[in-house]
Amino acid sequence: MNEFGTGTGIEHTATQPQRLARVLAIANQKGGVGKTTTAINLATALAAVGEKVLLIDSDPQGNATTGLGVAHEDRGQGTYELLIGEASFAETIHATQVPNLSIIPATMELSGAELELMDLDRRQHRLADALDAAGADLDYDHVLIDCPPSLTLLTVNAMAAADAVLVPLQCEFFALEGLSQLLRTVERVRSSLNPALEVQGVVLTMFDKRNNLSEQVAADVRGFLGDKVYDTVIPRNIRLSEAPSHGVPALIYDLRCPGSTAYLALAREVMRRERALRDAA
Template sequence: MKPRVFALANQKGGVGKTTTTINLGTALAAIGERVLIIDLDPQGNASTGLGIDRRQRAVSTYHIMATRTPVSDAVRETAVPNLFVAPSTMDLLGLELEIAQERDRAQRLRLALIAMNKTRNAADTFTYVLIDCPPSLNLLTINALVAADAVLVPLQCEFFALEGLSQLLKSIEQVRSTLNPRLSIHGVVLTMFDPRNNLANQVVADVRQFMGSKVYDTVIPRNVRVSEAPSHGKPALLYDLKCAGSQAYLRLASEVIHRERSLKSAA
């Protein structure tokens, strides 16, 4: 069975993209899904946050994109059962220049995932692939959007949130109209929410009014334990399962699964 591929994208940095990728992936794995995280950010924070040492990244997403290395060669196990990662390295910084003249430069990741699905045994098939995008709308993010079935947008509860969201929506629409007609927005997840902050509450209300049912009910709170977890090389759900952030990501995973079932029944 072909996995569902989600690109976690937002051109703004510091909105909780990587944190959401790691912890949503962990939560999905915890409820029985088999999940692959593809780290497409040259900073490699998703890889580090899942405990993958830089010395373990001899084969990375750079090789998948630049030299057409099979995805399976880059995949590493994590400390979480059923959760795997294809790590990244700083080599990705130069990828755009390296493949700029190639006709399939925007299709590299999609073609790699198609090849992976053809060669994996049924028992090894992933049910979800989560792509952690860099904080920009560059060729790496375009590759993620072309490879994805849907986009999951982490959005920080701050003043400029809607401005950044409208730019991202335009880019998604451009990719849908030219390169990937099946691309949809799965949902917007509001992150780093502080209920004591009046502005944060206003942002939540504004985003819900603007995006309607596309906004997940689950809101991820600003949480110290979630912030601490990556420095220990662990998802928050392993670091402190009972903290408010971990519980929110478990609810988000349940909501994602519920939306998936609704989409299938409506198809």
């Protein structure tokens, strides 16, 4: 058995029920690329421009939950209970200090979910099934999923539930190698679990304009993926690194810093791409 259900009798899902919200999985199998920073600050930026956003923390480290100021003792039921069927979406959603932004938190129990999911029916589709069960009651413009930095059943659940994947990519020497691995994972999920899955875009993170390597990596990635790469780049910025220790997104910690400005620009770009997809449908 593997994460993709080869030989497990899991049915191939040809179509997904129509949902009101678009679901974006924020994923990269490599750690340290700004994935959770992107999840927190993109969600906050979307909320800041009036969109109603739900962030699902599917990383057992729970950094997105911590970064939005939700203390361990206040988390209650979260992603773990949702995946194993002990709670519904309504029972796991928590408000945050950011208007228009809610979160389904990661708790300590999520670290053991991998083993429990192996014995459950439709183990790759637990999150998708929960989303579909919520239906019109899931009243959000965007649902973002912060994935673990590895290919696990939690990541596969996120991709099986998502309409698209948003990939944060650090401007470093091995960036394209890691990206190729992730694109192969997306293709495997699309072929076996979620035929509608696509890559919505790749966002370049930790960009240092003083570093020739950053410029070279950006040029290589744009040459490889073309317009799949967002115009917005996220700069290497100390305020982005400091904000989580204060339990707030960078946009609250320092709205005018280059990192916050970049995530606001990324939010507008994501919305334009989503709007274009809806208009083309």
